[in-house]
Amino acid sequence: MRDSLGIGVAVGAAGLAFGTAAVAAGLSPAQALFLSLFAFTGASQFALVGVIAGGGSLVAGVLGALLLGARNTLYGLRLADLLGWRGARRAVAAQGVIDETAAVTLAQRDRASARTAFITTYAVLGSSWVVTTLLGALATERVSDMDAFGLDAVGPAIFLGLLWPRLREGGGRAWLIAVVGSGIALAASPLLPPGVPVLLAAAAALIALIRPVGTSDPTVPEPVEEARA
Numbered sequence: 001m002r003d004s005l006g007i008g009v010a011v012g013a014a015g016l017a018f019g020t021a022a023v024a025a026g027l028s029p030a031q032a033l034f035l036s037l038f039a040f041t042g043a044s045q046f047a048l049v050g051v052i053a054g055g056g057s058l059v060a061g062v063l064g065a066l067l068l069g070a071r072n073t074l075y076g077l078r079l080a081d082l083l084g085w086r087g088a089r090r091a092v093a094a095q096g097v098i099d100e101t102a103a104v105t106l107a108q109r110d111r112a113s114a115r116t117a118f119i120t121t122y123a124v125l126g127s128s129w130v131v132t133t134l135l136g137a138l139a140t141e142r143v144s145d146m147d148a149f150g151l152d153a154v155g156p157a158i159f160l161g162l163l164w165p166r167l168r169e170g171g172g173r174a175w176l177i178a179v180v181g182s183g184i185a186l187a188a189s190p191l192l193p194p195g196v197p198v199l200l201a202a203a204a205a206l207i208a209l210i211r212p213v214g215t216s217d218p219t220v221p222e223p224v225e226e227a228r229a
Contacts, residue, residue, distance in 0.1 A: 004120035007100050011042075015129040018045055019136025025053035029137035036133040040126060041098055044069040051198060060196055067202045075102035077169065082106065082114050096122035180204040 015036060022032035027049065035045050044065035051061035076097045082105065085093055101121045108114040167174050181204035188197035 001116060001120055002105055004117050007104060007121055007125065009124060009128060011100055011125055011129070013128065013132055014042060015132030016136035018042065018049075018129075019133040019138075020140045021046060021053070022049045022133075023137045023140040027051040027052070027137075029134060029141055032137040033134050035131065036130045039065070039069075040095060040129065041069045041072060042063070042129070047048065055194075056193065056198075060193070060199060064198045064202075067199070071099075072097050075099075077180070079105060079118070082111065084111060085117060093122075096126060098125075100125055142157070160185075176212055177204045177207050180207065 018036065019029070020034050022035065022045075023029065027035075029108045035048070039045050039048075048061040048065040051064055052058065076094055079093070079097055079102060080090065083090075083093060096118070101118055104180050105114045105118040108117050165179075167178055181201040184204060185197040185201040188200050192200075
C-alpha cells in the first residue's frame, strides 16, 4: 500500500508536464484531458503530442503511440492470471495496465496483495495524472508566448527523461536499439514527412528478438508462484 501510494503520487505529478506539452503542441486543455482519461499511457501520450508538435500527422502520431503502448499487452497477459478478475472488472482493470501498476502488482507474494497493490496504484496514479494534466494544460494556456518560456521543449525533455532509466537498466542491447533507432530516424527525417521517421525507427526494436537461447524476456518481471496456482 505504501509503495503504491508513493509511486502513484510521484508519477502522477508528471501529468503537469504532459498538460504543458500537449497545449504547447497545439491541443486544447479538453483534448489533453481526454487523452489522459482514455489513453492513460504516459510515454505513448508524450510520443503522440511530440509528433504533432513536430508537424506530423495525427495518423503517424497515433501509430507511434500504439507501438509504444504495445508492451502493455504483454503486461496484461501476466496480470490477467495473477489478478483473476473476470467480466466487467477485467475490462476496467485493463485500462490501468501500465508500467507502474504492472511493476508493483507483479512484485506481490499472493493474489490478495496483488489486487490491493493494483487497485491502489491505479486509483492514486490515475486520479493524480488526470488532475495534474488539467492543471498543466490550463496554466500553459494562459501563457501568451510559449517559446519565450521554452515550453515547446517540455515534451521532448520529459520523453528523454522517461527513456533514460530504460537505457541505464537495459544494458548493451538497449543502447544498441537506441543507437540504431536514432540513426534510422535521423537518416529518414530529411526525406520523409514528420512522424514517419519515428515509425521506421521502431524497426530497431527487432534487435530485441535476437537473444541467446534460454534467456528470459528482460522487459517483463517473472510472476509470483502463488499466482500460477
